[in-house]
Amino acid sequence: MQDTAWLWPYHVTQQKTARLWSTQVDLMERYPEHRFACSQAQHFKWLEEQYPPLFKRIQEKVASGQFHLISGAWVENDGNMPSGEALVRQFVYGQRYFKSRFGQRCETAWLPDSFGLTAAYPQLIRDAGMKYFFTQKLSCLPTNRDARRNVFPHSTFNWVGIDGTQVICHMTPVETYTAQATVGDMNKGITNHKNLESNDTALLVFGNGDGGGGALPKMLENLHRIRAVANTHRELLPVSMGSTRESKEGSTLPVWRGELYLEFHRGTYTSHGSIKKGNRKSEISLPFIFPSQAEVFHQCLATLATLFQPKGRSYVYPKATIDDCWEKVLLNQFLPGSAIGMVYDDAEQLYSEVRKDCQALLEEAFGVLLSGSVSLLGDMPSSQPFNLVAVNTTPFPRRDVIKIPVSVVSQSLIPQPVQMSADGKHAYVLLQAQENEMIARLTVLSADYTPASVYTNGSDHFVLRNQNMQLTISQGRITSLYDVQLGTGGLVIFEDRPNYWDAWDIEIHHLETPTRLEFSGVHVIAEGPLRASVQTQVKYGKSTIDVTISLDAFNATTKDNSRPLFVFDAEVDWHERHKFLKFELPLAINNTVATYESQFGWVQRPTHKNTTIDAAKFGVCGHKYADLSEYGYGVAFLSESKYGFACEGNILRISLLRAATAPDAEQDQGKHEFSWGVMPHVGSFLESDVPMAAYIFNSPLHLRAVPQATAASPLVLKLPFWLEGSSNVFLETIKRGEDDDFGVNGTTKTVVLRLYEAFGGHGRVELRVARDVPVVNAYTTNLLEDHKSELALAQGANRDFILKLDFRGFEVKTVKLVLAGGKSDSLTAVKCDSWVTVGEDQ
Secondary structure (H helix, E strand, C coil): CCCCCHHHHHHHHHHHHHHHHHHHHHHHHHCCCCEEEEEHHHHHHHHHHHHHHHHHHHHHHHHHCEEEEEECCCCCCCCCCCHHHHHHHHHHHHHHHHHHCCCCCCCCCEECCCCEECCCCHHHHHCHHHHHHHHEEHHHHCCCCCCCCCCCCCCEEEEEECCCCCCEECCCCCCCCCCCCCCCHHHHHHHCCCCCCCCCCCCEEECCCCCCCCCCCHHHHHHHHHHCCCCCCCCCCCCCCCCCCCCCCHHHCCCEEEEEEECCCHHCCCCCCHHHHHHHHCCCCCCCCCCCCCHHHHHHHHHHHHHHHCCCCCCCCCCHHHHHHHHHHHHHHHCHHHHCCHHHHHHHHHHHHHHHHHHHHHHHHHHHCCCCCCCCCCCCCCCCCEEEEEECCCCCCEEEEEEEEEEHHHEEECCCCCCEEECCEEEEEEEEEEEEEEEEEEEEEEECCCCCCCEECCCCCCEEEEECCCEEEEEEEEEEEEECEEECCCCCCCECCCCCCCCCCCHHHHCEEEECCCCCEEEEECCCCEEEEEEEEEEEEEEEEEEEEECCCCCCCCCCCCCCCEEEEEEECCCCCCEEEEEEECCCCCEEEEEECCCEEEEEEECCCHHHHCCCCCCCCCCEEEEEEEECCEEEEEEECCCCCEECEEEEEEEECCCCCCCCCCCCCCEEEEEEEEEEEEEEEHCCCCCHHHHHCCCEEEEEEEEHHHHEEEEEEEEEEEEEEEEEEEEEEEECCCCCCCCCCCCCCCEEEEEEEECCCCEEEEEECCCCEEEEEEECCCCCEEEECCCCCCCCCCCEEEEEEECCCCCCEEEEECCCCCCCCCCEEEEEECHHHHHCCC
């Protein structure tokens, strides 16, 4: 096992890989029984590019069965923080590389050193063509002398994921992935085995990791002698090199359901915030900040551009560039936040390249689909008036209050804006996208709407309110939020001095050291009616924390039980050491569990400390939301780049910044910008629209300027793929097939759609495909896009294609549409000038 980066940068790993693997190939010549297992397709690619003769020797050893390919992934990625689609791409890019270079795919998934593992993994592992899973980190606890530690109860077991899929999992009883192949190691493999009643074998993972040479001659000599003694003496158990035993498909093994939570290294959910932000923005397109478009939206745009090319325009799907961007993002997902600063300099450079390349791809696709448009961040149309186009990157209906410069308003064809900022420099407009609409329209305010407003007594008391919500800031703290607030909430600083691993760990005793920060200099910057905002500041030590708190008149989604968000936009100049910044709210809600988003679903974790297992979950990983609900009401935190959460009793917390000093002495020092939202909702979590709101929170509208001279050109209004039926099934990804012919006149053209059930129950939907898309066949596939079964195509009243799909709770389903070779020139469209004017009939 070799870290892709840690106390050294990526380029050193490239050198280590060459030294280590050449040593193993040499050992195979000297010890024919030696078998070497190696993961991480990225390492093989580096070797192929930089050391071709060695790579050829490894290909020969793979063919002879001595060099074993494992993991099926691009790198040994973190097992918690990548999104569901990113985990899919880890396997897609990894397995495709192994198949293309060695003629085989991996059968064993391999993450020995990941800091905890999402319960989404069993389904993804099996759907990526693998039968087995090896991990080891759960045996790595603060200290083996700590009697309070919770020892994981199994060595070999069936791991069952959130959707019910299971995979056979093994964690070596030797409790290390760098064993020295001693007699003691052999003995521990049996004496420490927790499942001897159902399986009497153990895997020994031996060798020196991280460039230490891998397996050494002395280790192989040890195994020679141990095998020789075991042939004639029963004191030592038999040892087999490079072979496996029959598992009986796991029928006799115990079962573990849910995530594999590591009671260790919880601080990595927060350490190195800029990398967390780069990862999230790469996964869920956030233009104007980090528009990598490496996931849903850019591939959706690029796919549409290849399907709907106006006459006279030629567009080729940019597969090579998309692959290059994905590989950079996947590489950086090795990093959990605990490497030296030089590594993060490399990572930031990769994110910069992704941002640049994918912004260019985005502009190219917009050039086809929104002819003549330009980004509001780029060069505006010279002096001619233009129309404001807002592109919705989600499949959900939405309402957005958009802040734009007054200079944009004066040049655009927007009528007098409804609201101006307090300083007169910005205007606010309301845009709305209906179900399945890609274009959000400027919206006329109804006469009976209740505006957002802010009240102040002029000194230390501020109230933001709309028709449903009210937040009060008094004497520097949030003292009430609607009718669900118990005490005072706000920013809190904790002492953060881990016992052992600085950037990795947080200890439970840090919760005993809170310093509640008070907002100062609060002043109104937006008075309503669309948005009410106050700007605040906190001075602490050498740091300055500026937070803008906003409340809109409308909720982001269109569900009746939804409530508008309180949005907190923070700009932080951070210069602390061993401090931990969080935001917390005590809530008038009682539940024994809180709900956190994970890949393709959610996981619930305790809010109490009944057992030591419960008490250990004082810091957990979440993705776009964390929610505390009871029957009838709930409150969610929405996050656009933070992954650390906790809920203790009725206090919900989100982790914002840490300040470790090792191994990176300058971790997180300097400027940060990030946002989070507080979303009350009627009904429990399962009755809410929290997952939809979290998607929208992470996917702001793409604002484009279309010159008036081209306003009559058609614009794509609706996605050509949409769902009807159960609202708990989400369309996650739209992309071209991996095996397509991507030339201008390519003969193989497919569209791949990935869907999943998001709430944990059964669902039935009709996948609708616009009649303009020339579908000839449809299949369900695995993650690698191998066909599973053919789907029946039906036609609706509007000649749309219909595919009926059934889902179990948290099921991920991949659908491949095979298209006719010809191009389609027609679009589901509207004229740009038919909707740009506020007040016109919509």
